[in-house]
Amino acid sequence: MITIDFERCKGCALCTEVCPKNIIAIQERKHNAKGYYTAECVDNEKCISCAMCGIICPDFAIKVER
Amino acid sequence: MEKVLMKGNEALAEAAMRAGCKCFFGYPITPQTEISAYLAKNMAKRGGVFLQAESEIAAINMVLGAAASGVRAMTSSSGPGISLKSEGVSYIAGSDLPCVIVNVQRGGPGLGGIQPSQSDYWQATRALGHGDFQMVVYAPASVQETIDMTYLAFDTADRFRMPVMILSDGLLGQMMEPVVFPQIEVKIPEKPWACCGHKNKRPHNIINSLYLQPDELENSVNERFKRYEIVKRECPAAESSFCEDAEIVVCAFGAAARIAKSAVNTAREKGIKVGLFRPQTLYPFPVELIEKACRKAKIVLSVEMNKGQMVDDIRLALNCRLPVEFFGRHGGNIPTVKEVSAQIESISERIK
Amino acid sequence: MSVVFEKPNALCDVSMHYCPGCTHGIIHRMVAEVIDETGICGNTVGICPVGCSVMAYDYFNCDMIEAPHGRAPAVATGVKRANPDTVVFTYQGDGDLAAIGTCEIVHAAARGENITVIFVNNTIYGMTGGQMAPTTIPGQITQTTPYGRDPKVQGFPLKVCEMLSEVDGVALAQRVAVDSVAHIKEAKKAIRKAFDNQICRRGFSIVEVLSTCPTNWGMTPSEAMERVRTEMIPYFPLGVYKDAVVWEDKTKG
Structure with a gap:
C-alpha cells in the first residue's frame, strides 16, 4: 500500500x-x-508495492509499504 | 631569541605556518611569488596543505572551503589577482568565515607594473567585493612587523569570524631584514560552526551567505556590523613619533612610512616641529589615535605611494578640522627622503 | 507491514521549493539514499551551487556549504584538502558547472580531486527564468534564444562527460537520465559508484544527470520527461564515458 x-x-x-x-x-x-x-491512491487493495510511484516522485511524498 | 635575515615575503610565509595556517591556496603573481614558493617547499613537510590553484578565483574559493571546514587558511596575491579574488572575499565575509588574504601591492590600474605601490588602499579599505562588509587591514612597515601582524591577522580573523588582509607591498615583500620569530603558543579557538562532518552528534551546519527574506538579510548584516563596532573599538593601532609638540604631522603607512620617518628625522634636526603618524591598521582607521597625534598640529601631510587615497580617511578622521595635504609618487616610483623633506620644509615656511 | 520505500534519512523532513515535476527532487533523493546506504552522513560535506538548487543546504542532512556561482569544485577542493577524511560532493547545474564554473570543474578533474560531482543538466537556466545554458540544444527556444539556439550565433552546447573523459584525473564520467523508473535506477547506481570511488580514494567522479525544467520549457511534467527521451538523450547520449582508477587506494590492501 x-x-x-x-x-x-x-x-x-x-x-x-x-x-x-x-x-x-x-x-x-x-x-x-x-x-x-494532490495525487491520491484510488484503490490501495490493488497496490503491488512496486514503489515505481515513489521512485519517480520528485517530492518524496510517497511512502510504500508491503 | 635567534635573529635571522629574511625576505619580507618569506618571513610572512614562515610566520603563517607558525601561526597555525593549515592550508594555503594561491596563484603566481609578481611581487608576491616568494610566499607561494616558500610554502610550496615547506607546507607539506609540516603537515599543511599547499596547492597552486588554476586561478585567483579558484584559490580564494579553496580558502573559503578550507575556512568553512574549520582550519586556518590563507591566500596571497597582488593587485590584479586581488581584484579577481573580490568575489570570494565577499562570500567569505557574507558567510562569516575567518581567513587571511595577503596583498603584496604593485602599481595599477590594469596590469599596471610590478614595482612597489600603495594604490590598493581604497580597494582594501572600501570595496573589496560587493555588499556591506569590511575586512580588518594590517599595514606592516618592516619585515619584523610583517611577521608580528601575520600572527595577529589569524587571531583577529578567528576572533571576529571575518577576512583579514595584510596589505604589504613590493618593497616590504622583497627586502631583507633581521627578524625574530616570537615564541607564542598558538591558540586556535573551537569552531563549532565548521562544516567538517557532524559525526551524527549535532544538527547539520550550514555555511551560507544567501538570505532571501529582506529582514533576515538585514539582521545578518546588522549582526556583522555589531562585530565591526567591537573591531573599531579594540583593533585600531598606530605608531606616533615626535607628535607631542608637532605643528606638522606627516601621516604615512607601510613602505612610505619608512621614507617619511627619515624625512621627519631630517626636518627635526633642522628644528622643524614635525611628527610622524603611522597607521598600523587601515581598517579600522585609528581615528582616536590620529586625533591625539594632531593635538598641536596646524597641518597634516599624507605621504603615499599612490595618487592620494589614505588622505580621504585622514580628512574624515579629523572631520576636516585641519588642512590635509598630500604628496605621493606612484606607478612603482618610491618617494625619496629628499622629496618628502622638501614638502615638509615648504609647509614649515608657509605656516610660520 | 514493512516499509518498502520512504524518504531517506539524509534528507531533512522539509518540503522543497522546486516547481511541480522538477526532477531535482529525484536527484536529491538518490544522493541522500546513497549517503544513507554507505553510512557517511556524519562525515559528509555537500557543496551547493548557485541556481535552482542553491537552497539544497536546507534539504540535505549533512554539513552543507553554499559556494559562489561555479566555484563549488574549488570550495570542495578546500574542504577535502583540509579534511581528507570527509566525503565531499558538489551538486551543480549546467550554468554553474559548464559556463561560469568551467575552469573550476576542469581543473578539479585534472587534479584528480577525490570528490563526487553531481551535474544536473536540464539545458536551461531555471532560477533566472529560462535563459540559454551552455547545454541548450541547437534550435531550443529560451528567453535569450527566442528564435532557437543558432550555433552560427550562439555556438554549440558543451558535452561535459565527453570532454572530461579525456582528462587524466577523472575516475568516473557517466551520463544518466531520470525520465523513467528504469533510468532512475541506473542513475542511482552511477551515483553510488561516484561516492564509492571517493570512499575508496579512486579520484574525481562526475555523474551528469539529464533533468527537466517543466516550468521554463513550458511543458507539463510528463511532456518534459518525454522531451528528455526524444530531444536530450539523442544529443547527450547516456553511458559511461570513463571508468578508471586514477589513484590506487593505499589504505586498503
Missing part, C-alpha cells in the same frame, strides 16, 4: 503515469496549503 503526504505532494502527476495498476489519480476536491490538487 502507499501513503501520499498531502502537504508535500505538488500534483505533478508523474506517479499516476508510472503506476502499473493505474490506481493513482489527481484529486480535484481539495487543494493543500501550497494550493496544489
Whole structure:
C-alpha cells in the first residue's frame, strides 16, 4: 500500500503515469496549503508495492509499504 | 631569541605556518611569488596543505572551503589577482568565515607594473567585493612587523569570524631584514560552526551567505556590523613619533612610512616641529589615535605611494578640522627622503 | 507491514521549493539514499551551487556549504584538502558547472580531486527564468534564444562527460537520465559508484544527470520527461564515458 503526504505532494502527476495498476489519480476536491490538487491512491487493495510511484516522485511524498 | 635575515615575503610565509595556517591556496603573481614558493617547499613537510590553484578565483574559493571546514587558511596575491579574488572575499565575509588574504601591492590600474605601490588602499579599505562588509587591514612597515601582524591577522580573523588582509607591498615583500620569530603558543579557538562532518552528534551546519527574506538579510548584516563596532573599538593601532609638540604631522603607512620617518628625522634636526603618524591598521582607521597625534598640529601631510587615497580617511578622521595635504609618487616610483623633506620644509615656511 | 520505500534519512523532513515535476527532487533523493546506504552522513560535506538548487543546504542532512556561482569544485577542493577524511560532493547545474564554473570543474578533474560531482543538466537556466545554458540544444527556444539556439550565433552546447573523459584525473564520467523508473535506477547506481570511488580514494567522479525544467520549457511534467527521451538523450547520449582508477587506494590492501 502507499501513503501520499498531502502537504508535500505538488500534483505533478508523474506517479499516476508510472503506476502499473493505474490506481493513482489527481484529486480535484481539495487543494493543500501550497494550493496544489494532490495525487491520491484510488484503490490501495490493488497496490503491488512496486514503489515505481515513489521512485519517480520528485517530492518524496510517497511512502510504500508491503 | 635567534635573529635571522629574511625576505619580507618569506618571513610572512614562515610566520603563517607558525601561526597555525593549515592550508594555503594561491596563484603566481609578481611581487608576491616568494610566499607561494616558500610554502610550496615547506607546507607539506609540516603537515599543511599547499596547492597552486588554476586561478585567483579558484584559490580564494579553496580558502573559503578550507575556512568553512574549520582550519586556518590563507591566500596571497597582488593587485590584479586581488581584484579577481573580490568575489570570494565577499562570500567569505557574507558567510562569516575567518581567513587571511595577503596583498603584496604593485602599481595599477590594469596590469599596471610590478614595482612597489600603495594604490590598493581604497580597494582594501572600501570595496573589496560587493555588499556591506569590511575586512580588518594590517599595514606592516618592516619585515619584523610583517611577521608580528601575520600572527595577529589569524587571531583577529578567528576572533571576529571575518577576512583579514595584510596589505604589504613590493618593497616590504622583497627586502631583507633581521627578524625574530616570537615564541607564542598558538591558540586556535573551537569552531563549532565548521562544516567538517557532524559525526551524527549535532544538527547539520550550514555555511551560507544567501538570505532571501529582506529582514533576515538585514539582521545578518546588522549582526556583522555589531562585530565591526567591537573591531573599531579594540583593533585600531598606530605608531606616533615626535607628535607631542608637532605643528606638522606627516601621516604615512607601510613602505612610505619608512621614507617619511627619515624625512621627519631630517626636518627635526633642522628644528622643524614635525611628527610622524603611522597607521598600523587601515581598517579600522585609528581615528582616536590620529586625533591625539594632531593635538598641536596646524597641518597634516599624507605621504603615499599612490595618487592620494589614505588622505580621504585622514580628512574624515579629523572631520576636516585641519588642512590635509598630500604628496605621493606612484606607478612603482618610491618617494625619496629628499622629496618628502622638501614638502615638509615648504609647509614649515608657509605656516610660520 | 514493512516499509518498502520512504524518504531517506539524509534528507531533512522539509518540503522543497522546486516547481511541480522538477526532477531535482529525484536527484536529491538518490544522493541522500546513497549517503544513507554507505553510512557517511556524519562525515559528509555537500557543496551547493548557485541556481535552482542553491537552497539544497536546507534539504540535505549533512554539513552543507553554499559556494559562489561555479566555484563549488574549488570550495570542495578546500574542504577535502583540509579534511581528507570527509566525503565531499558538489551538486551543480549546467550554468554553474559548464559556463561560469568551467575552469573550476576542469581543473578539479585534472587534479584528480577525490570528490563526487553531481551535474544536473536540464539545458536551461531555471532560477533566472529560462535563459540559454551552455547545454541548450541547437534550435531550443529560451528567453535569450527566442528564435532557437543558432550555433552560427550562439555556438554549440558543451558535452561535459565527453570532454572530461579525456582528462587524466577523472575516475568516473557517466551520463544518466531520470525520465523513467528504469533510468532512475541506473542513475542511482552511477551515483553510488561516484561516492564509492571517493570512499575508496579512486579520484574525481562526475555523474551528469539529464533533468527537466517543466516550468521554463513550458511543458507539463510528463511532456518534459518525454522531451528528455526524444530531444536530450539523442544529443547527450547516456553511458559511461570513463571508468578508471586514477589513484590506487593505499589504505586498503
